[in-house]
Amino acid sequence: MARIEEPDGRVLGAGVLLAPDRVLTAAHVVRPGQAYVVHFVGVPGVPGVAATVREDEYVPQQRDTFGDRSGDLALLRLAEPLPAAHTTRLYRLAAPHGPVSMYGFPVGDDGGRWHGATLVAARGRDHQVQLRPETPGELAEIGFSGGGVVDHETDEVIGIVLSVDEGPGSLFSYMSPTETILSHLPQVAAWTDGAEAVDPSLRTGAPGGGDRLDVPFATELASWFRGEGWPVLVTVVPARSDRAWTLSRAVTLADRELRTQRNTSAFGQDPPETVPPAGGHDLALDVRDMTAAQVTDRIAARLGIRGEPRPERLGALRVPLAAVLVGVDRAAEPDALLGLLDRLARQGARLLLVFRGRGDQADRAAASFVERPLGERWARLHRELDHIVDELGPALEDRRDRVLPAPGTRHLLDRADSGVRRTRLLRAWVAHTPEREADPRHADLLFTFEGAAGRRRRRLERAVALLDERLRRRDELLGRVTAEWPLCRERAASEGGDRVEDAYRLYELALSLLRHTPCDVDEAEAAARRFVGFCSGTAPGAEGGR
Structure with a gap:
């Protein structure tokens, strides 16, 4: 719990002591070449320590053409090191979620204060995470910038506070998670715990494989990493091939920690539709020779699940898991592993399942994870559209013929009527484009239609219920x-x-x-x-x- 001040005593922000002579903070709190004093409120009897920032340990905040913020990280060097017992470590945690606490120094409170918050979701290309305060009075202020964020489930420091929404009525502050910090300051890995997201054999630059980009495959992978299409992608990628190199490139660029300015620039001439977003997956495993229990343990480690990682716990997260599993057909227990993955898929996980060879296992996985559930969802949509047009629509019309709506509800009935007409057109369009139903890439259309049909059905049911009450x-x-x-x-x-x-x-x-x-x-x-x-x-x- 470091309080960063100017030499005259003005509080600038907070920080985290990672090493006896290093304090991690936000870059907008400090500048290279200037002198600062750091006080450690959790270490009684220790006077303020002089500190400075070097250019190679300073990453200023930047905004891209879309207004997304990135960077804003710095390491302070202390003139006098503290005992190592007072240091803490960062912790990697996939898909941060749930309650957290942050420590900072609001105006007039040099002793500091804990604030509670909930992690909402990652945003922007730097994958900064929004923090929603538990109460309006706990919105992080300027003195919280650079302060540590502690996850309640694991009791680990999983990032630092960066900034606060400006202006009246602000509801959010923002955090840079550990892996984003590591992408900008790789030297911080020396003071970091927690499982890495990507197995070394799946990273760009690993031995073996081709070296040419398979553009169609890269485009398909980037689409999946963006969350488009059907949530499960089953594909065959032979080892030591251009497809294998393309997969490693996509997995590397989609990882928050491994994606850096250097490797992004190296692929700068590639078609933009082949570049996945940072944070596109939570982990990428080479499951060759692994049992289902070992895979469960690896997933649990990335999600911060302590104790016995039962499969049902892996899906009980507010943010669905996104995982890449390579060599499914080379696993020690392929059938047991597919059973585990089937359970995760039913719980909402996004899965990229890579088989090393074509065969019965890959075909069965494609049928089980993609073709059959995709067909069932389309069939359910057809039934929903028929129910709206052939049952709820006539039911509403019948009741409108028998009774007038209550004052103030006519607009609801008119919207319900309009929904029937639009659904009739949608049903006709869907009936004339059956080829889309077999293509997982068009699943986004399915999800959009399901959402629209669900809203219209609920509106119709409410309208019919209101008129039924009038009839009664x-x-x-x-x-x-x-x-x-x-x-x-x-x-x-x-x-x-x-x-x-x-x-x-x-x-x-x-x-x-x-x-x-x-x-x-x-x-x-x-x-x-x-x-x-x-x-x-x-x-x-x-x-x-x-």
Whole structure:
């Protein structure tokens, strides 16, 4: 818990002591060539330590053409080292999620303070992670910049605070996760724990393989790493081939830690559609000779799951796992491994399954993970569209013919009607493009159509339910009026005069309004109340009633 100050005592930000003479912080807190003083609030009796920043340990914040921020990291060198017992270490954690705490120094609190937050999601090309404060008062302030972020599940430091949304009403601050820090400052790896995402044999530059880019395959891989298409991709990549080199290139560039300015520039002449985004996967494993239990252990290590890593725990994450597994057909237990992966796929994981040779195992995996579930989803969409057009649409039309909507709900019914018409057009379009249903690359269309159909179905169900409630109220009023009439007629006849005629006039008006289609339930209810009130003597009648 380092507090970084100018020599005159003005607090600039926070930092993390990684080595006896190194403090990690945000670059916007410090500048090379200037003098600073670092205080360690968790080490009683230690005076402030002078510190400076070198140019080769300073990565200033930059913005690309899309406005995404990157970098903003620096290492302070202490003039006098502290005992190693006071240092901490960074920890690699795939797909950060869940509750965290951060330590910083808000204005007027030089002793520092813990704030709670929840990791929301990564954003931008530098894969910085949004932090949502637990309460509005816990939004990170300037004095938190550079402070450590501690994951509650593992109790590890998984990154540092970088910045805060500017302006009133800000809701988020941002964190640079450990692997993004390592991509900018690789020397920090000496003070980092946690499993690396990519096996050495799958990185660009590993021995063996070709050296030419397979552009169609690279484009397919980049699309998968961007989260496009069907979530499971099954492919065959022979070892020591151009496809193998293309796979290693994609896996390397999609990793937050391995993707650097140097290797990105090396592939700068490649078609842009072949370049995957950083953070496109959580891990890439060479599963040759590995058992299903060993794969489970590796996945659990990347996800920060401690204790016994049961398969069901691997899917209980708010952020789905994205994993590359190479050599599935060379695993020690291919069938058991495919069983584990099937469970993960059903829990929402994105999987890139690489087989080294064509054969029955690859064909069965393609059928099990892609062809069959993709076909089932399209069939379910067809049933959903039919249900909307052939059942819910006519049900809504029937009820609209029988009863008018309540005030303020007409817009909902009109939107539901419009949804039926659009769904009818969508069903016709889908029916005339059946070739898309067998192509996993067009799964995004499926997901879009599923979302639209689901929204329209829910809107229709709500509209039908509202009209059904109106119909039930109409039926209740009709039953009450018809049951009241014989008793009312007897009481009116016993009183003599024009009471029977007045009662009949009110009864006839209420009955006609209740039986009219479409029924205005509010108007009919008012007429029914006048009739019942007249009969009970609690309300005056109309046109001659007392």
